[in-house]
Amino acid sequence: MKLRFLFSTLSVLLVIGLIHWYLGWNGWEYLRIVFGLENPAVYSIVIALLALSYILGRLGQSVAGLRSVAKPVKLVGSYWFAVMEYGLLLFPIADLLVWLLTLASVPYSQAVTLVGTVTLVTLAAILIRGSWNAWTPIVRSYNVTISKAAGSYKSLRIGMASDIHLGTIVGNRHLEKLVAEMERMKPDLILIPGDVIDDDIDPFIRYGMANVMKKLKAPLGVYAVLGNHEYYGGHIDRFVAEMKAIDIPVLMDETVLVDNSFYVIGRKDLTAARSDADGRQSIAELIAPLDTSLPLILMDHQPSDLEQAAANGIDISLSGHTHRGQMAPNHLVTRRMFELDWGYLRKGGLHAIVSSGFGSWGPPIRIGSRSEVIQIDVRFE
Structure with missing residues (x-):
């Protein structure tokens, strides 16, 4: 039973890690090309913290001295769940479109800039509308x-x-x-x-x-x-x-x-x-x-x-x-x-x-x- 639990836990962590690598890579390609960034170290730390934010927030809210910090950290982690889900739905489509544009002789940097910006705006629109749906009861x-x-x-x-x-x-x-x-x-x-x-x-x-x-x-x-x-x-x-x-x-x-x-x-x-x-x-x-x-x-x-x-x-x-x-x-x-x-x-x-x-x-x-x-x-x- 312990081995099964360990295997299941490691499998889940591996899947989560792969998801964040994929989402993080897409985000970095966009930032690298649009803003000319070169060193992904800080960006990688931010992605890692976002991946852990909900767990850290949940753990921190039970510690009296950390509650004021834990609450916004948990909120960020909660929104990150939505970013993960819709990123996994949108990014494969975006990657396919970039590939098709490059086949049509559009420079890679232009394809990433165009498709990435549209994807980012779409994701932001989903989060804004989704937040309104959640906080505006009918x-x-x-x-x-x-x-x-x-x-x-x-x-x-x-x-x-x-x-x-x-x-x-x-x-x-x-x-x-x-x-x-x-x-x-x-x-x-x-x-x-x-x-x-x-x-x-x-x-x-x-x-x-x-x-x-x-x-x-x-x-x-x-x-x-x-x-x-x-x-x-x-x-x-x-x-x-x-x-x-x-x-x-x-x-x-x-x-x-x-x-x-x-x-x-x-x-x-x-x-x-x-x-x-x-x-x-x-x-x-x-x-x-x-x-x-x-x-x-x-x-x-x-x-x-x-x-x-x-x-x-x-x-x-x-x-x-x-x-x-x-x-x-x-x-x-x-x-x-x-x-x-x-x-x-x-x-x-x-x-x-x-x-x-x-x-x-x-x-x-x-x-x-x-x-x-x-x-x-x-x-x-």
Whole structure:
């Protein structure tokens, strides 16, 4: 097992090293030709630091004396992830174009200058637009009808925000935008299906994010569930206590009968199956003691169990996790991984909704997806 781990680690490091060599070589060719640079030593150090910046930032944020430096270093490293991905997509095309231009008798220096400048502008445009998509949330609305009575309620408006990822990158400023959108929406009920924090709970506490979270108000309450990142952080009990203190219950394989009219069901994340000593309950186990003649609204962070949700009479299933790939063309991967990786699906009597999320993981960049808040208007018949 140790040899396998060592081999896997070395293989990953080799791949990362080759990627940075390729990206770095392309960048150096452009700088050498356009600006006449001759010694790549400083440039090589900069590329090496960029390659390590996210890791250094993550390590530094847990050391009290380094936090002020670690935060911007981690942010730079996060953006570097996006540069890596889109560099790997753009640079091979650029290299091919340079080669074709040289075949057409265009001098190499001119070809590199022309193609390199266009590539650089394209990459900058992707990062700028992607950053705007990440920091400018929109509201997506869905209308669903449930063929059940819900006490005296004929309709219900649910506000939903998944994958907020509060931490050193997504913080109070972005969270205030969520509060403002919910105040405009005026939902009867607010649901948060997981990944409220981005692994480490320390920034949530240090920057007083609970003081902003507690501004989320709805007449029928605010409820959350755990996502995989809460489990990665390893401070479940502390996180649940912090949320409870601001009147946001975190449902861990628990159900709540709201106003004797409908149920909110909160599952532990799929990660609990291997990292929680108690595991997690199946949907069938969760609903066994419930009056299933009432509407059943399920929060399950990962949309991996829609078949069972439909088979067990769940009326609305709310999930996140996928970020819709966050940066295209990653959505082609999430689309293969999940029956529904984003949007709405009717599956028998089930209305399944998967959000691309309100925050972001890694780079605060979204291409082919948006930071979003979900409004669900439910009609009971």
